[in-house]
Amino acid sequence: MSLPYEDENVRLVRQSVRExxxxxxxxxxxxxxxxxxxxxxVIRKTAEMGYFAMRVPEEYGGPGLSLLEAVVxxxxxxxxxxxxxxxxxxxxxxxxxxxxxxxSEEVKETYLRKLANGAIGAFAxxxxxxxxxxxxxxTKAVKDGDEYVIxxxxxxxxxxxxxxxxxxxxxxxxxxxRHRGVTLFVVDKGPCVKVSKLEMMGYRxxxxxxxYFDDCRVPETRILGxxxxxxxxxxxxxxxxxxxxxxxxxxVMQAAFEEAFKYARxxxxxxxxxxxHQMVLSMISHMKTLLEASRLLIYTAAWKAxxxxxxxILYSSMAKYFTAKYGTDLVRLAMQVLGGIGxxxxxxxxxxxxxxxxxxxxxxxxxxxxxxxxxxxLGKIRPE
Numbered sequence: 001m002s003l004p005y006e007d008e009n010v011r012l013v014r015q016s017v018r019e020x021x022x023x024x025x026x027x028x029x030x031x032x033x034x035x036x037x038x039x040x041x042v043i044r045k046t047a048e049m050g051y052f053a054m055r056v057p058e059e060y061g062g063p064g065l066s067l068l069e070a071v072v073x074x075x076x077x078x079x080x081x082x083x084x085x086x087x088x089x090x091x092x093x094x095x096x097x098x099x100x101x102x103x104s105e106e107v108k109e110t111y112l113r114k115l116a117n118g119a120i121g122a123f124a125x126x127x128x129x130x131x132x133x134x135x136x137x138x139t140k141a142v143k144d145g146d147e148y149v150i151x152x153x154x155x156x157x158x159x160x161x162x163x164x165x166x167x168x169x170x171x172x173x174x175x176x177x178r179h180r181g182v183t184l185f186v187v188d189k190g191p192c193v194k195v196s197k198l199e200m201m202g203y204r205x206x207x208x209x210x211x212y213f214d215d216c217r218v219p220e221t222r223i224l225g226x227x228x229x230x231x232x233x234x235x236x237x238x239x240x241x242x243x244x245x246x247x248x249x250x251x252v253m254q255a256a257f258e259e260a261f262k263y264a265r266x267x268x269x270x271x272x273x274x275x276x277h278q279m280v281l282s283m284i285s286h287m288k289t290l291l292e293a294s295r296l297l298i299y300t301a302a303w304k305a306x307x308x309x310x311x312x313i314l315y316s317s318m319a320k321y322f323t324a325k326y327g328t329d330l331v332r333l334a335m336q337v338l339g340g341i342g343x344x345x346x347x348x349x350x351x352x353x354x355x356x357x358x359x360x361x362x363x364x365x366x367x368x369x370x371x372x373x374x375x376x377x378l379g380k381i382r383p384e
Contacts (some may be wrong), residue, residue: 054092078251083205095121135179
């Protein structure tokens with residue numbers, strides 16, 4: 001008997017994305033990591049498949065994937081390249097979600113259709129000053145007639161060098177208003193937007209950057225949702241984004257497990273494959289259990305979100321936390337199984353080891369997820 005979220009559509013999505021990823025992305029994966037950039041042809045083909053617009057509704061020209069289908073898409077992309085996987089997560093989920101949910105009809109027609117036609121979006125929330133304290137953003141949006149002038153600096157912004165536009169959290173109220181004075185805007189790429197790419201440890205190629213907004217003039221029609229409600233809108237976006245971000249970790253975990261399992265069956269020691277030795281057998285079985293437990297939590301979170309269950313927020317943070325904490329354990333064990341070869345750049349496990357650490361930090365640290373989990377249980381967090 002199949003689980004309720006393992007339907008034929010999900011299986012077909014997985015098969016299609018896996019075939020594409022292995023043919024069109026896998027040959028470039030090592031180069032993407034080494035050069036810290038995704039080749040233009042890979043971006044173009046991925047965009048043509050609609051993976052940077054996964055959650056754009058069909059009425060705006062997008063694939064209209066469910067969150068579960070988007071999770072499977074991201075998982076399969078990240079299995080071969082974490083960079084492409086997280087790019088799809090940000091543009092196809094964390095940008096598409098607030099546009100679809102909070103955008104005016106004009107904004108939806110303009111920007112959701114841009115995504116559907118191959119544009120890439122970036123989500124600009126984090127700042128050097130604040131990190132997890134998103135209510136303290138200092139980027140300012142000052143009203144000037146029927147426009148807002150946006151100035152400030154954002155940090156660790158995925159997709160920034162490739163982005164055609166940004167969702168920007170900016171302060172429209174006083175600093176002492178904290179989260180009640182933050183508003184979301186759509187800002188087009190232009191001369192006022194300056195991007196400085198960072199050299200990160202993992203997820204290399206995803207374009208993680210410092211982004212400077214230098215007096216960007218934005219029509220007030222480019223506000224998402226309501227003035228002063230941007231913090232809540234950003235948090236709701238992250239509730240979905242954490243599920244797809246966790247799915248990138250799941251893809252890395254799957255790749256690491258496959259590499260370790262293959263090696264353990266082929267590598268011989270003392271006349272037998274090393275998988276027959278009790279210590280290696282123990283590591284492989286533990287890895288498989290962590291992999292499937294992470295998968296079940298992530299799929300359950302996505303399924304609950306698709307079904308409109310109010311506790312999907314709880315499952316989103318639990319899935320992100322569990323995948324981050326135990327994904328690092330799994331990839332560490334994969335490296336241990338491979339031994340010296342796993343520690344060298346001759347093996348992709350070395351890349352997976354660097355990649356998986358990001359899941360413990362990006363889109364809310366492990367510690368932040370624990371806070372969300374407990375606050376939800378106490379009734380202090382509820383969906384809109």
